[in-house]
Amino acid sequence: MDRLSNTVRPYAWGSTTAIPALLGTAPTGEPQAEMWMGAHPGAPSRIFRRPTTETTATPDGDLTADDAAAAATELAGAELALTDVIAADPVGELGAATVTRFGPRLPFLLKILAAGAPLSLQVHPNLDQARRGYADEEARGVPIDAAHRTYKDANHKPELICALTPFDGLCGFRRPTEAADAMESLGVDSLKPYVDLLRAHPEEAALREVLTAVLGADPAEMAETVAEAAAAAERLGGAHAPYARIAHHFPGDRGVIAAMLLNYVQLQPGEALFLDAGVPHAYLDGLGVEIMANSDNVLRCGLTPKHVDVPELLRIVRFEATEPGVLRPEAAPSGEELYETPADEFALSRYTLAAGGDPAELTAAGPQILLCTAGALRVGDLELAPGESVFVPAGEAVEASGAGTLFRATVGA
Structure with a gap:
């Protein structure tokens, strides 16, 4: 189990105060929109991993200057990108079942999202559409970083947003x-x-x-x-x-x-929305925990200066009226509160722990990211304050205790 060091993305729509308030840090005056937790290549979390064995001296007891420096680095440990840690041992970090289902990569990305202004009005493709769209743009030689590129990868992007504060947005056609x-x-x-x-x-x-x-x-x-x-x-x-x-x-x-064609929805803390493929949506204001399949595929239809691919957008959007479908967690006897979704790549649940209460048993067959959002918690031998998180490899036994709120992200059943 490793504490995560995470990147905060400074998108223009981000709140200048919400993430600093959660972390207990001073605002910088600049927008802080998303804090990413996971192994997305765009901003992978980093871990500080200590060595499991000690370096020994050469047989004659002497070390060169270079050898001594290398030994000191090994003994002290090293900060590593979570992408590299997983690539070095996919089965050990993710579990054989996860690698079989999704390949040698963490299939989900966890975020803290802080909207101080509306995000773009957008929609995500389904898996088949993403694969076809990505293959088409690759075949046509559209640079992956081109402003007019639509498909950044061959994956879909179902997502779930859970409110930490009052949170409002637009979701689906009315x-x-x-x-x-x-x-x-x-x-x-x-x-x-x-x-x-x-x-x-x-x-x-x-x-x-x-x-x-x-x-x-x-x-x-x-x-x-x-x-x-x-x-x-x-x-x-x-x-x-x-x-x-x-x-x-x-x-x-x-x-x-x-x-004006979409449902306006207001979430209270603890309530969530699931956004499936083809459903137009936009987040407007508030702080939340977001989890999604590990993808960058977004088709925009407004509230943005970025490229809008109208023909492709109209092909992807599902033109049907829907209710927003506000989700509330289902409580289990173990104390876990699960947000039920049809997503394969991820599952999100919440624990509300009380001082002096029984610890929560969090061992899972797949990889986990555990995020503290309130209080003071102990996860394994690590202390977590709000906004701090850990990565737990597949099958590793772990317990959480203390007084606070813990979100658990793992692979869907």
Whole structure:
């Protein structure tokens, strides 16, 4: 078991205060959006691993200067990227079953996500779509770091966000009639064609036609529509207030109108959302624990200056109205509270431990990342404060005790 040293990503939408407050550090004034825990090649966690055997001197008892330096480094241990640790012994770190299912890599990525402004309105492909899209762009020679590249890898990206603070976002299409009512109540003439389409066609056709029209609208005309809609939303408040807030961050962005097609959802601490392939969504504000399949595949449809691949986006989106489906954890007799999802790559659960209570037994057949989000905990022989985490190799026996909240990320059943 190893304590993790994790990278914080400074994306522009990140909160300047939420992650520092969790970690008990002073804000830097810069956005701190995500803290990554895992073995993603873009920012792998690092561990400090001590050697299991001691270096001995040469037979005559003498060491050269280089030998002495190497011996001192070995005895002191070394900081290693978790990607390298896993690559050196995939079966030992991940377990044979995980390697058989997903290959020699950690199949999930755990994050602390701190949204101070809306994230891009986006959707993720399913596994077959990701494989086909990645193969196509590779065959066409699109550079992996090109701004117009859509598929960064051949994997899908189901994800789960669990709120640590009040957290709001957009998740899935709402019924076309509800979207039509919301748009019409703003009293903006240029929204009337969208209102008419939403009311004139069956659900799938209505949602597809309106999103296609919004994404294909003249930019100057759309900017004017967004400005009028934002002013009306600001004036009316109530259920319209989120759209005014979104437009404040993205003035003139077509994603503001696209957002009106989606369900607005507010999570309380401990509640979660699961985002499957094809479901449009955007996080707006709050601090949460996020877990996902280890992928970078995102297709954006607004609230971003980045590339929007409209034809591919329209092929990936599932044009069906859905309820947001707020998840609450299911408690087991062991004290584990599990967030049930259909994902194969990951499972997320939570333990709320009390001082003097029985320790939580956390041994698992697969690899685990354990994250403290509140209180003071002891995991094995390591003390964890909020925001600190450990990596536990497959099958390693481990217990947790103390008073606080511990999230457990592992491979799905």
